[in-house]
Amino acid sequence: MKTGHQQLDGQGNLKHFLTIEGLSRALLVEILDRAEGFLGVTQQAVKKVPLCRGKVVANLFFETSTRTRTTFELAAKRLSADVLNLNISTSATAKGETLLDTLRNLEAMQVDMFVVRHASSGAAHFIAAHAAPHVSVINAGDGRYSHPTQGMLDMFTIRRHKGDFAKLRVAIVGDILHSRVARSQILALNTLGAAEVRVIGPRTLIPAFAEEALGVRVFHELREGIRDVDVIIMLRLQRERMTNALLPSEHEYFQLYGLTEERLGVAHPEAIVMHPGPINRGVEIESQVADGPRSVILEQVTNGIAIRMAVMSMCIGTQNIAMQADGKTDGEPNG
Amino acid sequence: MINSEIWKDSAEIDGIIGRMADELRSLIAERAIQAPLMIGIHTGGVWVADRLHEVLELTEPLGHLDISFYRDDFTRIGMHPQVRPSYLPVGIDDRHLILVDDVLQSGRTIRAALNVLFDYGRPASVILVTLSERDGRELPIEPNVVGLHAKLEPGEQIKLSGPHPLVLLRGQSAKTSSAKTDKTSAAPPAASAKDEARR
Numbered sequence: 001m002k003t004g005h006q007q008l009d010g011q012g013n014l015k016h017f018l019t020i021e022g023l024s025r026a027l028l029v030e031i032l033d034r035a036e037g038f039l040g041v042t043q044q045a046v047k048k049v050p051l052c053r054g055k056v057v058a059n060l061f062f063e064t065s066t067r068t069r070t071t072f073e074l075a076a077k078r079l080s081a082d083v084l085n086l087n088i089s090t091s092a093t094a095k096g097e098t099l100l101d102t103l104r105n106l107e108a109m110q111v112d113m114f115v116v117r118h119a120s121s122g123a124a125h126f127i128a129a130h131a132a133p134h135v136s137v138i139n140a141g142d143g144r145y146s147h148p149t150q151g152m153l154d155m156f157t158i159r160r161h162k163g164d165f166a167k168l169r170v171a172i173v174g175d176i177l178h179s180r181v182a183r184s185q186i187l188a189l190n191t192l193g194a195a196e197v198r199v200i201g202p203r204t205l206i207p208a209f210a211e212e213a214l215g216v217r218v219f220h221e222l223r224e225g226i227r228d229v230d231v232i233i234m235l236r237l238q239r240e241r242m243t244n245a246l247l248p249s250e251h252e253y254f255q256l257y258g259l260t261e262e263r264l265g266v267a268h269p270e271a272i273v274m275h276p277g278p279i280n281r282g283v284e285i286e287s288q289v290a291d292g293p294r295s296v297i298l299e300q301v302t303n304g305i306a307i308r309m310a311v312m313s314m315c316i317g318t319q320n321i322a323m324q325a326d327g328k329t330d331g332e333p334n335g
Numbered sequence: 336m337i338n339s340e341i342w343k344d345s346a347e348i349d350g351i352i353g354r355m356a357d358e359l360r361s362l363i364a365e366r367a368i369q370a371p372l373m374i375g376i377h378t379g380g381v382w383v384a385d386r387l388h389e390v391l392e393l394t395e396p397l398g399h400l401d402i403s404f405y406r407d408d409f410t411r412i413g414m415h416p417q418v419r420p421s422y423l424p425v426g427i428d429d430r431h432l433i434l435v436d437d438v439l440q441s442g443r444t445i446r447a448a449l450n451v452l453f454d455y456g457r458p459a460s461v462i463l464v465t466l467s468e469r470d471g472r473e474l475p476i477e478p479n480v481v482g483l484h485a486k487l488e489p490g491e492q493i494k495l496s497g498p499h500p501l502v503l504l505r506g507q508s509a510k511t512s513s514a515k516t517d518k519t520s521a522a523p524p525a526a527s528a529k530d531e532a533r534r
Contacts, residue, residue: 033418037401040420046454049404317409 006128013318016128016137017311019146020187028191032156034310035303041078042302051313052079055112060127061140062088062118067277068140068150071301072115075308079316084111100130107132113315114138121145121180134323136315138308144180150276151184153307155192157300158231161272165189169268171198171219171226173257174235174284175205181276182235186214200225201257204246222257227266233274234259234284250283259285264294272296336494339506343483348501351466351482352383356390358480359433359464366460368431374398376448377419379437379495383466386501387435396424405447421451428456437495439465439481442474467493467503 007016007023014027041049057076061069069085076083084106106114113136116124121143128137141147155165162168170189176182176199189197199210200219210218219225226232237253247253259273273285273294281287290297343351363371372395375384381399388397403418434448445463452458463478469485483503485493492508495501 037404037418037420040422041404043423044454045456048454050450051404051409320409 006125009318009322011321013321014311014314015318015322016124017148017315018124018128018137018139020148020151020184020191021146023191025191025193028152028155028188031152031307031310031314032159034314035152035156035306038078038306038309038313039303041306041309048078048080050080052076052081052316055079055081055316056084056110057081057113057115057312058084058086058106058111059115059140060086060088060117062116062123063141065117065141067301068117068304071304072138072140072149072308075305075312076113076115078305079309079313081113081312084109099127103127103131107135111135112319113312115140117141119143134319136319138311138315141180144178145183147180147184149304149308149311150181151188152311153300153304154181154185154233154274154276155188156303156307157274157296158272160299160303161296162230165192165194168194168231169196169198169229170194170231170233171200171229171267172216172233172235173200173222173225173259174237176201176210176235177205177207178238179235182233183214185233186216190215198225198229202247202253222259223263223266226259226263226271228268230268230271231274232259232264232267232271233276236276236278237280237283239280250280254283258283259289261286261288261292264289274300277301336492336504336506336508339494339504341502342493342505343503345500345502348466348503349386352386352501353390355464355466355480355482356387359387359462360391362462362479366431368460370395371431371433371462372398372423372425372427373433373435374400374423374452376434376436376444377401379466379497380435382495382497382501383437383464384433384435385498387433387464398423400448400451402444402447402451405450407443407447423455426456427452427458429459430456432458432461433464434461435464437466438493439468439476439478440471442472442476445476446474466495469493 005022007014007018009015020028041047059069059072073083073085112134114127114131115138116127117140118124122145123142124137124139131137139146139148172182172185186197197216198219199206199216200222203220206218207213210216271294273289273296275285275290275297277297279285279290279297281290289295371393373384373388373393375381375397377399384397400421401419432452436444439445449461452461464480465478467483467485468478468481469487487493490507491505494504496504
């Protein structure tokens with residue numbers, strides 16, 4: 001699977017956003033910096049900027065997701081783009097049309113960007129490889145592989161609270177094995193130079209050779225793993241894992257890995273608590289912690305819109321530069 | 336900008352800003368404006384606004400605008416690399432604003448700044464102040480208070496360097512048309528009859 005190079009144009013600008021893998025630290029910092037600017041848009045009476053006016057964004061969600069789709073939709077609308085939400089399960093592909101035929105039809109409608117969520121790993125790369133040259137693709141989560149905007153909004157939230165990554169100890173708790181969110185977070189934390197990344201969970205939910213493959217420290221006991229950390233990221237427990245006998249029960253999972261106020265006491269006194277949502281209260285985290293002063297879970301949702309605006313505007317900007325290079329527009333400077 | 340030289344040094348800039356402050360004070364009094372809100376446009380406009388704000392001893396905190404999200408050439412050439420959040424210390428509805436920039440050329444930056452402001456609210460009035468204006472206007476925008484009028488040769492540009500010291504540079508523009516191009520770097524059109532310095 002191609003990584004960084006497929007996402008960048010010849011000048012190193014972001015054309016697609018498919019995975020954090022292969023992207024430079026400078027580019028990740030640029031995404032974070034741009035998102036800072038977009039946070040201010042919510043302070044305006046008119047919560048829109050005209051950057052992507054005239055552009056069309058299609059949300060292609062082959063897998064259901066209310067929160068992610070909504071934040072992508074809101075991000076596109078705040079950039080003044082037109083948005084198409086396609087419910088793929090009831091659309092043409094369900095009637096037998098191939099995915100590529102669906103893409104071609106959307107391209108014929110002058111769509112400029114596909115936001116793709118799919119249950120299969122690599123789906124966003126596949127679509128990017130077959131999309132027309134003027135179309136950008138953003139991965140909104142594919143299989144176990146990648147959820148790069150979630151990873152970046154988590155980095156954005158961490159940076160706003162903690163600043164320098166070089167001094168941070170970050171713990172990620174839960175189902176590391178199946179989590180595209182955890183994979184994106186780990187890649188981003190390593191690229192941004194976090195001092196230490198720990199993963200914590202039962203042996204059945206931690207990938208083999210995680211320390212070597214992911215560059216993390218592995219813990220199987222929660223209290224030991226979160227001791228002195230600055231950031232605790234709780235992952236959502238997929239309930240279907242219970243039926244696959246990877247876990248004995250939700251109750252037992254909470255007894256061993258649920259984050260409680262009492263257990264939080266061993267972390268750094270100013271540690272923040274994160275969760276990508278939706279929360280299973282009483283399974284990964286108790287309500288007292290989820291709603292408590294250290295929780296930044298709702299900030300993550302707000303920050304997700306700013307990050308998605310940053311990524312979308314960068315990709316559209318790269319398209320514009322390509323069009324200019326093709327001689328389709330001129331480049332008179334402003335003044 | 337390449338091959339640039341100091342055109343107005345910091346002492347000259349201080350004198351120009353002092354005269355601009357006098358003119359602005361008179362204009363505020365003439366219009367009977369109470370508690371105006373001064374707003375600088377990133378980056379040079381903020382430097383000039385900071386000096387004027389201090390000289391005029393304005394009571395409201397200084398605001399600043401980044402117009403990058405409102406540039407009318409984003410659809411052509413992409414986004415500026417450096418974008419800073421705009422900051423308006425108070426609501427602008429029904430307030431009298433003083434908008435400050437460093438160099439006025441085409442008028443497109445001011446047009447974008449006005450668009451930003453109207454997305455924050457509906458001001459009672461806007462006074463436009465620029466340290467310098469030069470030929471090359473493309474939109475019908477003129478400042479209320481201006482420090483210098485510059486007549487440049489083809490290929491020349493002026494640029495404010497700062498914030499400490501504030502110096503106006505003058506020189507040949509680099510041949511570039513990317514999004515990173517300085518906003519004063521366009522080759523000017525045919526020379527106008529305007530004199531270089533009004534005072």
